[in-house]
Amino acid sequence: MARVLIIAQHEDGALNPATAKTLSGALGLGIDDIDIAVFAESAAGVAQQASRLQGASRVLAIEHADFAHLTAARLAPEIKALAGDYTHILGPSTTFGRDLMPRAAALIGVGQVSDVQEVIDSHTFKRPIYAGNAIVTVKAPEGQTVVATVRSASYSAAVEGDSPCEIESREAAATDPGHTRYINLETGGGDGPDLQTADRVVSGGRAMGSAEGFDVIYSFAKKLGAAVGASRAAVDAGYVPNELQVGQTGKIIAPELYFAIGISGAIQHLTGIKDAGTIVAINKDAEAPIFEIADFGLVGDLFEIVPELEKLI
Amino acid sequence: MKILVPIKRVVDYNVRVKVKSDGSGVETEGVKMSINPFDEIALEEALRIKEAGNAEEVIVCSIGNKDCQQQLRTGLAMGADRAIHVVTDGSVQPLAAARVLLKLIEKEGPEIVFLGKQAIDDDNSQTGQMLAALWDRPQATFASKVELSDGKATVTREVDAGLETLEVDLPAVLTSDLRLNEPRFVKLPDIMKAKRKPLDEIALDELDVEAAARLELTAYEPPPKRSGGRILESARELVDELKNKGLL
Known part of the structure; x- marks a missing residue:
């Protein structure tokens, strides 16, 4: 019987929204039985949160001290141990899922479908290739486990309901291979909303000119309640830390409202924002490619326009 | 210590890829081909x-037809x-x-x-x-910094939340992210020299x-x-448009 297992991503005791988006992708498979596995040192809070997601049949809570920091080397054998009960195993296409899921797929002995953006049927998927310049339809072989990552930007999060599904405790099945040690995680700080999941994002490009120039972006974003992003050029120039990078090799996002400020619109940036609801571009170059995809454009000096916008909002 | 760097021949990153009109693939005829840029970064780091002085030999390998010898x-x-x-x-x-x-790892160690x-x-x-799984060795993916000491690699990884550092025992699989380094330019004398370096062919079937x-x-x-x-005329007009769409 067809059954789906979703590997939950969570941080600091909270479910990452990419998990609920992966569930939305899974709902398209036409399979009723969807379990969510939560691997954690202490799983209760995350498991309860996952159990409220509509469409989930059951949450597996697997607790172990080793899961204080999740590494692919420790987790992939756990997924393999569960795999026998499932026809499909899905994870989010975040760096967590991209690191982990191929390792699990190889242990199971199957290929992986990366970055599913559309589910055609239980074994057929569409996914972007060539930085989103082409979409390919992929058919996974029948009769073996389907392992896939779900492209978060293509799905909205499954909603929470009133009747949580059951939570079942399981024992860890594997042991620590002992060769991979977590040292630390440095985050750029910032008290604004999370870039990956924010409804509104304001991004700056090379035209910001300096780290100080980016203050215009931070100030405007704060007024809007938006997350701050950046083009690769701005990150490479050292204006902002690299976790703010939006694009093919950075974050792929789908906010309702996106401001591209001083960003010319290289294809690798556009790949990261093409699922945004409404795109606004502000650039002094009227010929910039960003205007070809923006819903609204303003041509002019961003250092005049952006503060003016901030006042008007 | 040996470092093995697998490289893939891909359509150059500057080429704007087009899907063939019959939907059978993407246009690769007469298109510039290059080393996959992330592989080039991996090679530079190696x-x-x-x-x-931390390695004796760097071996590049590729899987494909004759063309990937370029x-x-x-x-x-x-x-x-x-x-x-x-x-x-x-x-x-x-x-x-x-x-x-x-298989190449088993040969080369x-x-x-x-x-x-x-x-x-x-x-x-x-x-x-996948290779790390099959080899049953550590992986440190999306690396933006690599430091080696005493049979270990300390690797800073670009993850969604920021920069994560892992310590892995060698042997290990590492994968490069964009900001690990800037690959060197190849000079003409090096191209001449490269022609005399060994390039072994192995049939996949073997x-x-x-x-x-x-x-x-x-x-x-x-x-x-x-x-x-x-294209709108003023900031005021933009604010009005966004309000009309219920976005502000």
Whole structure:
């Protein structure tokens, strides 16, 4: 019987929204039985949160001290141990899922479908290739486990309901291979909303000119309640830390409202924002490619326009 | 210590790829081909490790038809000591590639296999992780900094939340992210020198690799186009438009 297992991503005791988006992708498979596995040192809070997601049949809570920091080397054998009960195993296409899921797929002995953006049927998927310049339809072989990552930007999060599904405790099945040690995680700080999941994002490009120039972006974003992003050029120039990078090799996002400020619109940036609801571009170059995809454009000096916008909002 | 750097021949990153009108693939005829940029970064890092005295040999390898020897020669010109070409006319998917690379590991015994974090053609981002699984060794993916000491690698990784640091025992699989380094330019004398460096060919069939069921790629299509919108005259007009759409 067809059954789906979703590997939950969570941080600091909270479910990452990419998990609920992966569930939305899974709902398209036409399979009723969807379990969510939560691997954690202490799983209760995350498991309860996952159990409220509509469409989930059951949450597996697997607790172990080793899961204080999740590494692919420790987790992939756990997924393999569960795999026998499932026809499909899905994870989010975040760096967590991209690191982990191929390792699990190889242990199971199957290929992986990366970055599913559309589910055609239980074994057929569409996914972007060539930085989103082409979409390919992929058919996974029948009769073996389907392992896939779900492209978060293509799905909205499954909603929470009133009747949580059951939570079942399981024992860890594997042991620590002992060769991979977590040292630390440095985050750029910032008290604004999370870039990956924010409804509104304001991004700056090379035209910001300096780290100080980016203050215009931070100030405007704060007024809007938006997350701050950046083009690769701005990150490479050292204006902002690299976790703010939006694009093919950075974050792929789908906010309702996106401001591209001083960003010319290289294809690798556009790949990261093409699922945004409404795109606004502000650039002094009227010929910039960003205007070809923006819903609204303003041509002019961003250092005049952006503060003016901030006042008007 | 040996470092093995698998490189993939891909459509150059400057080429704007077009889907063939019959949907059978993307246009590659007469298109410039290059080393996958992330693989080039991996190779650069391997060369720097060797130049710092922490490795004796850097081996580049590629799986594909005759054409990928061009990219192997480029790798040799960058400074790799020798090259291995696993010859096949078929397309090789990540799991199969990982199984081939495992065979090369068994032959060569590298301490580090350094790959790009993804190939910019299929954007799968799988081969390194799959290889680490089959090899039963650590993986440190999306590396932006690598430090070696006492049989260990301390690797800073670009993850969604910021920069994560892992310590892994060698041998290990590492994959490069964009900001790990800037690859060197190849100079003409190095291209001449590269022609005399060893490049071994091995037929894929000789490696006795377990066949993997393939994902079937049934159709290609261009992405849906976002139609361009309007250029507005003033910040005031923009605010009005956004309010009309219920976005402000």
